[in-house]
Amino acid sequence: xxxxxxxxxxxIGLGAVATMxxxxxxxxxxxPFDLFGMVVVALAASLGGGxxxxxxxxxxxxxxxxxxxxxxxxxxxxxxFFLARLFxxxxxxxxxxxxxxxALFTISGTKLALLSGAPWLVASFMGVITGVVGxxxxxxxxxxxxxxxxxxxxxxxxxxxxxxxxxxxAWGIDANHAAIAAGIGIFVLRLIAIRWDIGLPRFRARPxxxx
Amino acid sequence: xxxxxxxxxxxIGLGAVATMxxxxxxxxxxxPFDLFGMVVVALAASLGGGxxxxxxxxxxxxxxxxxxxxxxxxxxxxxxFFLARLFxxxxxxxxxxxxxxxALFTISGTKLALLSGAPWLVASFMGVITGVVGxxxxxxxxxxxxxxxxxxxxxxxxxxxxxxxxxxxAWGIDANHAAIAAGIGIFVLRLIAIRWDIGLPRFRARPxxxx
Amino acid sequence: xxxxxxxxxxxIGLGAVATMxxxxxxxxxxxPFDLFGMVVVALAASLGGGxxxxxxxxxxxxxxxxxxxxxxxxxxxxxxFFLARLFxxxxxxxxxxxxxxxALFTISGTKLALLSGAPWLVASFMGVITGVVGxxxxxxxxxxxxxxxxxxxxxxxxxxxxxxxxxxxAWGIDANHAAIAAGIGIFVLRLIAIRWDIGLPRFRARPxxxx
Numbered sequence: 001x002x003x004x005x006x007x008x009x010x011x012i013g014l015g016a017v018a019t020m021x022x023x024x025x026x027x028x029x030x031x032p033f034d035l036f037g038m039v040v041v042a043l044a045a046s047l048g049g050g051x052x053x054x055x056x057x058x059x060x061x062x063x064x065x066x067x068x069x070x071x072x073x074x075x076x077x078x079x080x081f082f083l084a085r086l087f088x089x090x091x092x093x094x095x096x097x098x099x100x101x102x103a104l105f106t107i108s109g110t111k112l113a114l115l116s117g118a119p120w121l122v123a124s125f126m127g128v129i130t131g132v133v134g135x136x137x138x139x140x141x142x143x144x145x146x147x148x149x150x151x152x153x154x155x156x157x158x159x160x161x162x163x164x165x166x167x168x169x170a171w172g173i174d175a176n177h178a179a180i181a182a183g184i185g186i187f188v189l190r191l192i193a194i195r196w197d198i199g200l201p202r203f204r205a206r207p208x209x210x211x
Numbered sequence: 212x213x214x215x216x217x218x219x220x221x222x223i224g225l226g227a228v229a230t231m232x233x234x235x236x237x238x239x240x241x242x243p244f245d246l247f248g249m250v251v252v253a254l255a256a257s258l259g260g261g262x263x264x265x266x267x268x269x270x271x272x273x274x275x276x277x278x279x280x281x282x283x284x285x286x287x288x289x290x291x292f293f294l295a296r297l298f299x300x301x302x303x304x305x306x307x308x309x310x311x312x313x314a315l316f317t318i319s320g321t322k323l324a325l326l327s328g329a330p331w332l333v334a335s336f337m338g339v340i341t342g343v344v345g346x347x348x349x350x351x352x353x354x355x356x357x358x359x360x361x362x363x364x365x366x367x368x369x370x371x372x373x374x375x376x377x378x379x380x381a382w383g384i385d386a387n388h389a390a391i392a393a394g395i396g397i398f399v400l401r402l403i404a405i406r407w408d409i410g411l412p413r414f415r416a417r418p419x420x421x422x
Numbered sequence: 423x424x425x426x427x428x429x430x431x432x433x434i435g436l437g438a439v440a441t442m443x444x445x446x447x448x449x450x451x452x453x454p455f456d457l458f459g460m461v462v463v464a465l466a467a468s469l470g471g472g473x474x475x476x477x478x479x480x481x482x483x484x485x486x487x488x489x490x491x492x493x494x495x496x497x498x499x500x501x502x503f504f505l506a507r508l509f510x511x512x513x514x515x516x517x518x519x520x521x522x523x524x525a526l527f528t529i530s531g532t533k534l535a536l537l538s539g540a541p542w543l544v545a546s547f548m549g550v551i552t553g554v555v556g557x558x559x560x561x562x563x564x565x566x567x568x569x570x571x572x573x574x575x576x577x578x579x580x581x582x583x584x585x586x587x588x589x590x591x592a593w594g595i596d597a598n599h600a601a602i603a604a605g606i607g608i609f610v611l612r613l614i615a616i617r618w619d620i621g622l623p624r625f626r627a628r629p630x631x632x633x
Binding site for chain 1: 453480493563565
């Protein structure tokens with residue numbers, strides 16, 4: 001068991017994709033969609049953010065170059081579909097792996113954007129896009145208002161973590177250490193936000209509508 | 212009348228684009244959209260799947276490189292718009308050309324992905340994306356739950372056909388023959404599924420929601 | 423104060439991005455979204471059209487290459503968010519800068535597409551995409567039927583202007599003069615359409631639905 005760090009990160013990445021796919025099936029399960037609809041929603045939720053990042057950065061799309069990600073998402077979606085017909089799977093079950101996936105997606109997205117030569121603010125947004133766009137696509141396909149626009153800190157945790165990663169690295173900290181510290185920060189902040197229901201301010205604006 | 216096969220396929224491809232555009236106008240016509248809204252929905256329905264495929268594979272987008280596709284979609288959308296103000300056009304009218312378009316889009320998408328060096332599972336999904344994403348975009352723009360997630364076999368027929376095409380070609384069958392056989396398979400399977408209302412399993416999941 | 427024309431256009435471009443972002447926040451404010459949700463809707467509204475154009479043309483995405491656009495959109499979104507909590511901001515306030523932004527986005531999108539070698543009809547649609555897709559994305563994210571599919575002339579004004587620009591340039595008029603004339607045409611046509619509520623024909627189609 002002498003896995004190098006890169007292999008470990010790869011496995012964690014596959015796990016994050018699988019988690020997002022499973023959570024996508026549970027969301028889609030509240031609609032009268034069939035198995036195919038579930039699978040599409042699961043693929044959009046798990047591969048959508050990274051795909052948009054790669055297209056915007058003009059890199060090869062990650063799951064087109066390496067179909068292991070696609071297979072992981074498919075297996076997770078099918079397993080969840082059949083398990084959910086047998087048992088009641090609470091969405092809560094996925095909150096902790098989802099927070100881990102958010103942290104991993106965000107930091108890896110930020111790093112990839114930096115390597116592609118993106119300026120720092122753009123790089124931090126590429127991290128957020130990687131972590132968050134899948135969930136937005138999932139809700140758009142389900143014809144719902146996106147959940148990540150409403151609940152406890154999600155994208156905000158991701159963005160703060162991406163900025164922390166960039167700050168630490170610019171400050172001279174080793175990039176791997178900075179990535180681990182910032183990733184743990186996202187994970188913990190997200191769990192704290194869920195536990196104590198910490199969200200961003202909102203308003204019901206009252207602009208007059210003259211269409 | 213000595214058309215080579217490639218010209219024939221090109222004409223069929225234009226016909227498939229036109230059919231999807233016409234069906235898009237009929238769908239959008241159930242909303243209070245104006246002529247421009249119809250045209251956008253029609254273009255998204257007819258060109259969206261191939262565009263996403265080309266962007267994901269980092270190929271030149273097909274209708275940007277050859278505007279004949281754009282012209283075919285526009286003419287079909289405008290014609291349908293004005294005909295539908297005069298006559299009642301039943302959606303049923305489009306089911307058979309739509310099934311033909313699905314078959315053609317799927318097989319050509321799979322082939323293009325293979326030529327771009329995509330691995331086989333990715334290639335089969337590129338076929339499905341080419342055939343199905345237009346219809347999903349159409350329904351998202353109309354603020355409806357996507358129809359292809361619900362009705363009789365549609366994407367499933369496309370995916371089985373794409374896999375059959377890949378299997379036959381890997382087995383040593385001539386690629387053109389494999390394409391024709393698999394395309395006919397998609398077409399027939401789709402029509403059978405409509406006729407006898409064959410769909411995929413679904414479930415109303417009962418996950419507790421703790422947002 | 424001896425700004426060259428290019429710098430002037432750049433500043434107008436930033437102003438157009440900021441206007442679209444501000445209008446995005448006001449639209450999103452009618453939903454129970456938090457600050458992050460507003461920011462995402464604002465970014466999609468202000469950067470979405472140009473991003474899709476760049477991806478379809480396989481150019482570097484404009485705000486990834488130059489993050490000034492991203493900063494302008496962010497500042498405008500945050501300012502609008504906090505101002506709208508203090509004052510009632512009527513959407514009407516944004517109609518005139520929005521019309522200016524539409525004109526600028528459309529003509530610059532058409533020009534960029536021509537420079538990328540797109541054929542003329544595609545180039546005119548790239549102009550419309552640059553000007554209009556942001557507003558469509560905004561409404562899809564808010565789970566609403568797109569406004570630009572319904573109101574007074576919007577995309578139509580953009581398309582006529584793009585065609586006028588292409589026609590004038592093909593006729594031998596200097597490209598800069600053609601751009602200015604066509605841009606003013608879009609701006610004025612849009613304001614006239616709002617003032618006298620001029621729209622495109624629409625129909626409530628009555629196709630029978632046999633799903």
